[in-house]
Amino acid sequence: xxxxxxxxxxxxxxxxxxxxxxxxxxVGVNFQTIGYLERGDYSPSLELALKLADYFNLPVEMIFxxxxxxxxxxxxNKGGQ
Amino acid sequence: xxxxxxxxxxxxxxxxxxxxxLATGLILAGYPLGALLALNSGLAGEGSVSFALSLAGxxxxxxxxxxxxxxxxxxxxxxxGEQLCELDDLERDLRQKAYAFAYHVLTGLVAAxxxxxAVANDDTRLTLxxxxxxxxxxxIFWGVLLYCFTLPTAYLAWTMPDISDEFAEEExxxxxxxxxxxxWWLWGLIVAGGLAGFILARMIT
Numbered sequence: 651x652x653x654x655x656x657x658x659x660x661x662x663x664x665x666x667x668x669x670x671x672x673x674x675x676x677v678g679v680n681f682q683t684i685g686y687l688e689r690g691d692y693s694p695s696l697e698l699a700l701k702l703a704d705y706f707n708l709p710v711e712m713i714f715x716x717x718x719x720x721x722x723x724x725x726x727n728k729g730g731q
Numbered sequence: 732x733x734x735x736x737x738x739x740x741x742x743x744x745x746x747x748x749x750x751x752x753l754a755t756g757l758i759l760a761g762y763p764l765g766a767l768l769a770l771n772s773g774l775a776g777e778g779s780v781s782f783a784l785s786l787a788g789x790x791x792x793x794x795x796x797x798x799x800x801x802x803x804x805x806x807x808x809x810x811x812g813e814q815l816c817e818l819d820d821l822e823r824d825l826r827q828k829a830y831a832f833a834y835h836v837l838t839g840l841v842a843a844x845x846x847x848x849a850v851a852n853d854d855t856r857l858t859l860x861x862x863x864x865x866x867x868x869x870x871i872f873w874g875v876l877l878y879c880f881t882l883p884t885a886y887l888a889w890t891m892p893d894i895s896d897e898f899a900e901e902e903x904x905x906x907x908x909x910x911x912x913x914x915w916w917l918w919g920l921i922v923a924g925g926l927a928g929f930i931l932a933r934m935i936t
Contacts, residue, residue, distance in 0.1 A: 679819035682806070685894045686821055698820045 655693040656715045659684070661722075662706050677701040734880045735812025736803040746805040748893035754798040755885035761798070762877055765791030766870045771860075799877060807887040812880075825891065829883035836882055 663673055663684075670688075674681040677698065686692040694702070694714070703710040738744060746754075769788025775781040802808050810822045811829060818826065851859035862868055 680822065682894065683819050683821040686892070689892065689894065691892050691894075692821050692824070695820050695824075 652693065653716055654690055656690065656718050657687060658713050658719055659688045659702070662708075662713065663688075666706075673705070676705050732879050733808075733812040733883060734803065735808050736800075738804045743806050743809060744804055746802070746807070748888060748891070751802060751805060751807055751884070751888035754802045755881055755888050757798045758795045758802075758877060758881045759885060761791050761795035762874050765789065765793075765795060766874060770867060770870060795877070799881065802881070802884055805884075807884050807891065810887060811883045825887060826883070828890075829886040832886040833879070833882035837878065840878070 659673075663670070669681075670684040671681045674684045678701070679698065683692070687694055699710050699714055703713055706713060765788045767788070768791065769785050772781045772785035772788060775784055810818065810825050813822075815823065815826075847859070848861060850857065851861040862871060
């Protein structure tokens, strides 16, 4: 059984006010595929992960991770201390 | 081997996971049941009971065929039957999994059927039923074809998470539309095949 891959796609999409359809068109997949990715029901191929990283202009490890991402509130609290 | 039917307006009709499960279950269970009833109705004698059984069998077969045409234009059937170049990353992955499952089930069924036929033909003391007419083999042929088309879709219907509720209506409406094109080469091939068959039949007789 492969371990789940966590992602920041919903956050990245929300901060850019992107619909699933727009993101899907940009990386050349069906909009439902983005839905499955966001839910964590599907782990992307290396090609798709790289396309998404390229689209958001971020390193792949900023979007996908084998460990759950730290919540933004926690990061903000750390920054404040 | 599978089959996908693009709708006339080019949109993929929405089918809930429950309805897909029901339809595929109906096809996979209904066709063999209907075929058994229709083919063995003669065992009930010559009267109206036999006729009613035969009619019921044909009705169940018809329902399972209609159920197939319900799933044929669905998103799940698209994953199974659409040209590979039209599918994305996830869809190709799902198709591979569904085909692997269908292969295992179908090979298991074929092996069991061959074993059964070997016993039925070899040991006459058991008096097991074995197909012996064109009608029997014709029914089996269409059943195998229906199973080939439906098994991968049934796998998806039982394993794919249902996320259709998460999408807004306008998002679903915005789905790209690809109307079915007229494949002239295919029609040409069918007509040429028919003509060749006709000429060959005339020449042989």
